[in-house]
Each structure stands twice: as C-alpha cells, then as structure tokens.
Amino acid sequence: MNNAPSFSFRDQQLFCEDTPVAKSIEKWGTPVYVYSKKTIQANLDAYKAGFGAHAHLICYAVKANSNLAILQLLAKAGAGFDIVSGGELARVIAAGADPKKVVFSGVGKTREEVFAALEADILCFNLESVAELDLIADCAKLAQRKARISIRVNPNVDPGTHPYISTGLRDNKFGIAWDDALPTYHKASKNQYLDVVGIDCHIGSQITQIAPFLDAAERVLKFVNQLQSIGVQLHHLDFGGGLGICYRDEVVPEP
Secondary structure, three states: OOOOOOEEEEOOEEEEOOEEHHHHHHHHOOOOOOOOHHHHHHHHHHHHHHHOOOOOOOEEEHHHOOOHHHHHHHHHOOOEEEEOOHHHHHHHHHOOOOHHHEEEOOOOOOHHHHHHHHHHOOOEEEEOOHHHHHHHHHHHHHHOOOEEEEEEEEOOOOOOOOHHHEOOOOOOOOOEEHHHHHHHHHHHHOOOOEEEEEEEEOOEOOOOOOHHHHHHHHHHHHHHHHHHHOOOOOOEEEEOOOOOOOOOOOOOOOO
16 A cells, blocks of 8 residues: 555645645635545555456445545546445446446345446446345346346455454355355346356455455355356456555555
8 A cells, every 4th residue: 555645744734745734724614624646546556556467446435435526536547436325326427437347235225226227237236135136136127137246255254353344254244145155146147137247255344464365265266166067157256345454553465
C-alpha cells in the first residue's frame, strides 16, 4: 500500500497533498471530509502491480465510501465495483462506471434491485443462499435475460481476525455451507436462466496474514476441480475481504 504521507503538518497547518485543509474549511465549512486522490490512486496501482500479467478485476467495495467523486476517480482508473444495493448500482452508473465491471454482493437483494441489475447487464450476481438463487432465476425468466452468477461458499477457514468480522467459518451466517456447495452449483447449472461464471469466497475483514487466504484458496481451487468434473466450467474466482490496514501498529502484507 501507499506509505507516503498524503496528510502532513507544515508550519502548524494540516495539508492534504499540497492543499491546506483550512482552505477546504473556508470554502465548505465544517464538518468537511477531505480525501487524497494520490493515495487512492497509489493503492489501486499497488494492487494492479501485484496481479501483474494475470487477468484480474479489482473491485472497490462501494459500501466503504459511496462519494461520487471517489467512485468517478476509480471508474476512470479502470476499477470494478462491488455493490450491495440498487442505490449503490445507481451511484456507480452515475459516476461513469462500466456495468460489466459491477458485482452485486450482499444479502437481502430485492426483486426490484435484481431487475435493475439485469437491465444494466452487470458482470455478476454473488449469491448467498439457495433462496436467492431461486429469486434471481425467477427474475431472469420474467425479464427474459440470462443472469451471470457466482456462488459464495463458506470454506470453514479461520481468518485470524476479530470474531465479529469473521465470515468464513462453519458457524458464520453468510454464504453457502461447504457441504451444500456442490448440489447448489449443480442446481444452478441446470437452470436455463442462470449462467454460472464464478465462485465467491469472503472469509473476513481486517485480515493481516496471508496464510488464511492461502488456506481458503487451496480449498476453493480443489472444489473448482470438482465442479469441472461435473461439467461446470467457471471463469473467475472472487476473493472478497481485501487486505487489512494499519490502524495502530499492525504489520500488514503488501498487495
């Protein structure tokens, strides 16, 4: 990640890059939120460099900050977007994002939101349950479209993070249980209105070690081989959660 200080004090004044924060306060009043374009771009570039020549799409989680200027900056830089609502879909489209780079994650998708995402022709829906699979298949049938889907599987991996932000263990409430994943994929592959394109795995947030990602990847890739054996050919692997950041003294891995 970018370690250069975008916020610094000069002559007892707080600066964001080369602009005094006081100028923003004079113009906009308080409270005022100031973000560093340079830092955002540098962090995105670090992930791009990490992937190198491997085919990839880096998706920004819009729930982290849905400021239109930030979304526009990321869209222009070629980023994709991970959304969890119809409102977030509307915002990324308003910011100039390519819907073909949008992944719709999250629980509780409504029929209206699914129809809007189908109309926009987004890249993929990340499914969280069999009930959601049925919902999206029904909406796709009514819309006479084929919905591209990925299924979020729960690989029962301990991310080594705080239990409140762990999402990949057997008892966590998100995703399809590991033992149910194969029949769920089989069911999805037989539906003419669903195009099974990926697999999604999100083991938690604020992960500061690589080992949990490697454990999850090993399990998921073996499962991908199982899917191939029953004729389900996937196109992408979605590893959610991202890398942890330094709040105090955490040592975090580089992208």
